[in-house]
Amino acid sequence: MAVYTDVAADELADFLNQYDLGELLSYKGIAEGVENSNFLLHTTKGSFILTLYEKRVAKNDLPYFLGLMTHLAEHGVSCPLPVRAKDGEALRELSGRPAAIITFLEGVWPRKPNATHCAGVGEGLARMHLAGANFAVRRANALSVAGWRPLFDAAASRADEVQPGLRAFLAAELDYLSGGVWPDNLPEGVIHADLFNDNVFFLGDKLSGIIDFTFACNDMLAYDVAICLNAWCFEPDHSFNVTKARAFLNAYGRVRKLSEAEEAALPLLARGAAIRFLLTRLVDWLNVPPGALVKPKDPLEYVRKLRFHQSVTSVRDYGLMPSGLVA
Ligand SMILES: Nc1ncnc2c1ncn2[C@@H]1O[C@H](COP(=O)(O)OP(=O)(O)O)[C@@H](O)[C@H]1O
Numbered sequence: 427m428a429v430y431t432d433v434a435a436d437e438l439a440d441f442l443n444q445y446d447l448g449e450l451l452s453y454k455g456i457a458e459g460v461e462n463s464n465f466l467l468h469t470t471k472g473s474f475i476l477t478l479y480e481k482r483v484a485k486n487d488l489p490y491f492l493g494l495m496t497h498l499a500e501h502g503v504s505c506p507l508p509v510r511a512k513d514g515e516a517l518r519e520l521s522g523r524p525a526a527i528i529t530f531l532e533g534v535w536p537r538k539p540n541a542t543h544c545a546g547v548g549e550g551l552a553r554m555h556l557a558g559a560n561f562a563v564r565r566a567n568a569l570s571v572a573g574w575r576p577l578f579d580a581a582a583s584r585a586d587e588v589q590p591g592l593r594a595f596l597a598a599e600l601d602y603l604s605g606g607v608w609p610d611n612l613p614e615g616v617i618h619a620d621l622f623n624d625n626v627f628f629l630g631d632k633l634s635g636i637i638d639f640t641f642a643c644n645d646m647l648a649y650d651v652a653i654c655l656n657a658w659c660f661e662p663d664h665s666f667n668v669t670k671a672r673a674f675l676n677a678y679g680r681v682r683k684l685s686e687a688e689e690a691a692l693p694l695l696a697r698g699a700a701i702r703f704l705l706t707r708l709v710d711w712l713n714v715p716p717g718a719l720v721k722p723k724d725p726l727e728y729v730r731k732l733r734f735h736q737s738v739t740s741v742r743d744y745g746l747m748p749s750g751l752v753a
Pocket residue numbers: 427428456458459460461462463464475477506528529530531532535624625637638639640
């Protein structure tokens with residue numbers, strides 16, 4: 427998260443009067459993350475997170491995110507719960523933005539994830555996929571193949587300022603991925619779509635909860651696996667860590683087994699997952715709003731990840747035997 431929209435103390439106190447959350451004791455903006463404005467609130471009834479939804483979030487989608495958190499929590503996933511105001515509504519408006527308060531989740535996101543964390547995420551992701559199976563509401567993935575071209579168009583003219591040749595590299599990859607190769611027959615369901623290490627909390631080595639459902643949608647479950655491979659299984663020097671990947675994939679597979687078709691599609695899905703985050707990061711890198719409390723994320727990290735997946739021919743390179751047996 428970040429802070430794009432400031433909230434004054436008296437405005438917040440008025441806002442909180444709509445809830446049964448006691449008196450405001452203190453609040454502060456959270457400098458982490460890049461998408462929305464987030465504040466940690468301390469009231470006489472405890473700690474809460476206030477989110478003001480910003481740029482990439484469509485107001486119409488908010489009931490999906492809030493409903494999904496409630497559904498997942500009811501089905502055994504540890505995640506924040508939306509807090510309803512006195513009128514029963516969780517989604518409100520503050521400082522001209524859609525806003526919601528969610529419960530505070532204990533835990534710390536891992537700054538240096540190890541293979542045990544990766545296994546925890548694999549298991550947690552698979553459990554989330556199973557828990558989402560009977561969520562009745564649907565939301566298409568706005569950031570799948572069709573959503574990548576507009577991002578490219580928004581950044582293309584300045585892409586080479588970030589790295590010479592980046593524009594041509596992205597154009598070629600986009601042409602390839604949108605040229606009919608993208609799978610359309612893999613199992614679908616609710617995916618988190620942004621399960622990076624700053625969205626997974628641990629207490630010790632044990633996963634304590636999953637946050638940030640603002641990209642959640644219905645899409646291929648294996649695409650979520652690919653997003654996590656990228657987010658969790660590379661080192662700070664951008665080399666791929668096959669031990670982490672094996673730990674992640676095997677833990678996922680113990681809860682929800684990937685089909686052979688899903689395994690075979692993983693390299694392609696990982697390329698798609700890489701260009702999706704490369705493009706949003708590039709757009710954000712080139713358009714930091716003046717005065718915003720935000721640290722944009724490095725798009726070039728994802729160029730290196732994408733190049734790695736371009737060289738992958740089999741799921742063996744991710745530490746799995748093609749049959750799904752442990753390598
Ligand atoms: N329910 C929560 N409980 C505790 N901390 C939270 C919670 N939600 C968010 N945070 C804190 O805010 C940070 C950013 O949240 P995140 O949802 O990732 O932001 P964004 O809306 O920008 O994607 C997290 O890394 C965490 O420190």
